[in-house]
Amino acid sequence: MTLLLHTWQFFTQHPGTIWRHTLQQLYLVAIPMSAAIVVAVPLTMLATRVRWLYGPVMGFANAMQTIPSLALLAIMIAIGLGIGVLPAVLALFLYALMPIVRNTYVGIMGVDPGVKDAARGMGVTSWQLLWMVEMPLALHVIIAGIRSSLVATIGFATLASLIGAGGLGSLIMEGMGMASNSIVLAGTIPAIVLAFLAEGLMGGLERALTPRGLRV
């Protein structure tokens, strides 16, 4: 009980600190996620057209996800990026790629071949096929990929403070250094809330973007 009380006190006494760390955390998630979406979705779409691309793209993304997250951070330092926000963002970006690549590919390739054949036979161009048939039908699958990538990234971002990137992780580290459980909790609770919020939001988005014709 006293722990919760102390935590509450920390929240009310240092709203600025909490807010700053949360905002940092948001950046740490938003920047690599945006980059991952912007890179992975178009690249994978291209790979559905230029088949040989898929192997290398998926292989790379897979490797990045397979490397243990701490090791990935260590590699950033080892390759000379040092510590701070930049190596953390890069590591998070690499880590976020795989679920997006996988779901984009599966989503687009999974569109009924009959539907694609009919569309082509009716004279849609390759781009129209992508935008007006494959994308609408694959979108909810792609969003599901982004969702799992996002949840993983939020978790991983907490570790990024280990290489000096700030965020809620650094609040937790600080608390542990001072053997103050209330400060640890003050970092942990917003991190958890963020994760659930992201999960909930993305779930809603996924449902909203499932075409009505696929929901009946």
Next chain:
Amino acid sequence: MTNGEAILEFRGVTKSFGGRAPAVRGFTLSVPRGQLVVLIGPSGCGKTTTLRMVNRLIEPTAGAIWIEGRDCKTYNPVELRRRLGYVIQRIGLMPHLTIADNISFVLRFMGQPPAARRARAAELLEMVGLAPEEYLDRFPAELSGGQQQRIGVLRALAHDPDIILMDEPFGALDPLMREQLQEEFKRLLRTVSKTIVFVTHDMDEALLMADVIVLMKDGQIVQVAPPEDMLRNPADEFVASFIGRHRVLRQASEVSVADVMIASPAMTGAANGLARSLELMRRRRVNSLLVHDQEGRFEGVVRQADLQQHIEDGDQSPVGSLADRAVEALSPSDSGLTAMHRLLEHQRADSLPVLDENHRIVGLVTRGTLVGLLGDALRVASGVQDLNVADPTLPAPASGEMAP
């Protein structure tokens, strides 16, 4: 076929997919405006490949296809496809679009305003008796397979193309639904005059729909003829066997007993013992045997019940003594109709032997045979599905063992 006003012409079209024998070889055909041409043949004979070369989803390796006096290759493929209609077995409606948007899919790419597209969709729905207000805003997944393919056909008509390509459009539907759509489609075609290339592997469907049937085998055309001509004058053995039962069973009156009889009925020699004859019946799974003498001449019919009775009574006489001679017989040249009449007259007999002029047994006609004959005749005449009439008491027509 005349070269009259050909809207579509195949000129020595060949397609190879590398290495193996070409999928389509030297395909030459001209399709007059307004005709429904059916491409038919066993699976893998190149029907789909031929069809998809018309709208350039597949490019020929050699030869050319001309549409309205112009080589296909001179059209932009996308433009070309928008001049054609395309219906496939997998239907391929866009699941995320409403029925209205599905039907008018091509119109959207042709830049028609939404209101006009919707109006066209409604008009087409009415043509097949579907209430527009009920269907326009629904999604494909809410419709049955039959309804979905109706929409698939309407979609191909939306932009009023002159030529429609159909690849086994009704192939995935259950028999009842298929028949219904075939009829409906024929009716629809009377109101919209179109040139149609229709692929099927179902001879019933071909006979029902075709103005001209193109029978293919191993990528080549075997015969091109209107249904009636193909039935009466098949070009070769392959054609005959592909349409075989239809040719033979066109009409019961045209069919001879020789065409429909069981050529190797279950028989037993008159000198054979009773038990041996009974065993023969069991093996052939029949309940009567034709009894013949040493020269193969008809001696009579012996029935299972009689045999069993006499065996139980300890009768040691040969089977010939039990043969019922008071049975009417048919000749191979009698018509199927005659056979039917005789069987109906003789309520007691469920089969009649077929004898040549020397009274030798050449076959057997059962009620089952004739029901099959009637069924086929009806089916050919009206497109009704296979009734699957099977008679378990029929002797197996294959293995023709003749007991000495």
